[in-house]
Amino acid sequence: MVELKYDSDRKSLAAVIIGEIDHHSAEGMRDKIDEAIYVFKPHKIILDFTSVSFMDSSGIGLIMGRYRTSRYHGGEVFVKVKDERIKKILSLSGIDKLVSIIGGKNEDNK
Amino acid sequence: MKIINEFKLTLDSRSINESFARVAVAAFVSQYDPTTAEIQDIKTAVSEAVTNCIVHAYPDSIGKIYITVKMTDEGLVKIYIRDKGKGIPDIEKALEPLFTTGKEGELSGLGFTVMQSFCDKIKVRSKVCGGTTVALFKKLNLK
Ligand SMILES: Nc1ncnc2c1ncn2[C@@H]1O[C@H](COP(=O)(O)OP(=O)(O)OP(=O)(O)O)[C@@H](O)[C@H]1O
Numbered sequence: 168m169v170e171l172k173y174d175s176d177r178k179s180l181a182a183v184i185i186g187e188i189d190h191h192s193a194e195g196m197r198d199k200i201d202e203a204i205y206v207f208k209p210h211k212i213i214l215d216f217t218s219v220s221f222m223d224s225s226g227i228g229l230i231m232g233r234y235r236t237s238r239y240h241g242g243e244v245f246v247k248v249k250d251e252r253i254k255k256i257l258s259l260s261g262i263d264k265l266v267s268i269i270g271g272k273n274e275d276n277k
Numbered sequence: 278m279k280i281i282n283e284f285k286l287t288l289d290s291r292s293i294n295e296s297f298a299r300v301a302v303a304a305f306v307s308q309y310d311p312t313t314a315e316i317q318d319i320k321t322a323v324s325e326a327v328t329n330c331i332v333h334a335y336p337d338s339i340g341k342i343y344i345t346v347k348m349t350d351e352g353l354v355k356i357y358i359r360d361k362g363k364g365i366p367d368i369e370k371a372l373e374p375l376f377t378t379g380k381e382g383e384l385s386g387l388g389f390t391v392m393q394s395f396c397d398k399i400k401v402r403s404k405v406c407g408g409t410t411v412a413l414f415k416k417l418n419l420k
């Protein structure tokens with residue numbers, strides 16, 4: 168599930184992903200986030216993974232794809248994570264070179 | 278090393294079954310009191326292998342996915358995920374990080390890399406037009 172949050176002038180979009188990300192669930196998430204990106208062209212897109220309970224490599228695909236969609240209008244992608252396992256999957260991909268990874272709330276009490 | 282328990286499951290290659298498959302394997306393994314990290318590792322690796330059957334082995338049809346899980350007396354979990362789909366022409370290449378034949382741009386080519394990093398060992402056997410078997414080995418630290 169994805170919850171979209173905009174700031175008041177709609178220049179920044181936060182997509183809060185809740186639950187499990189696999190190939191099956193990622194499809195609906197992708198469509199919902201892309202639609203918002205196409206329509207509002209936010210400068211800043213925050214993909215919030217702090218409420219993700221499970222993720223496989225489909226999560227990387229979800230980030231890489233949104234990186235591409237945002238690049239067309241020059242939007243910058245940020246990924247918010249706190250879970251160590253998700254951080255490990257992100258580091259395998261090298262995606263941290265394309266998007267900025269920002270720590271979640273529970274960063275230091277793992 | 279003796280097999281002390283075994284579990285088999287046959288599934289349709291429908292994406293809705295990805296979650297069911299990893300949860301079923303996790304439930305079987307949970308009987309042996311694994312750590313949360315071990316269970317998460319197993320779920321992640323199973324999800325990758327099952328998704329590959331759905332996406333790559335049977336791209337335009339629904340086929341069967343055969344899962345076998347064996348538990349040894351030393352706490353080694355052996356998971357076999359098999360399909361009768363199109364097979365992998367070059368396994369070495371398929372195992373390389375970021376290698377993908379996915380066209381839509383949503384695949385990162387990291388499935389096998391994730392399986393390798395969350396399991397102790399993986400083995401892949403495949404035959405073009407004959408199917409693929411991925412074996413995942415994970416040692417539990419039995420208490
Ligand atoms: N069961 C299978 N049957 C046929 N081909 C497969 C199978 N599993 C993997 N492959 C091939 O191996 C390649 C690499 O697989 P891998 O899981 O590493 O990446 P991916 O599935 O392409 O992307 P990701 O898993 O990151 O979404 C695939 O693109 C596909 O060509």
Ligand SMILES: [Mg+2]
Binds near residue numbers: 224325328
């Ligand atoms: Mg894959």
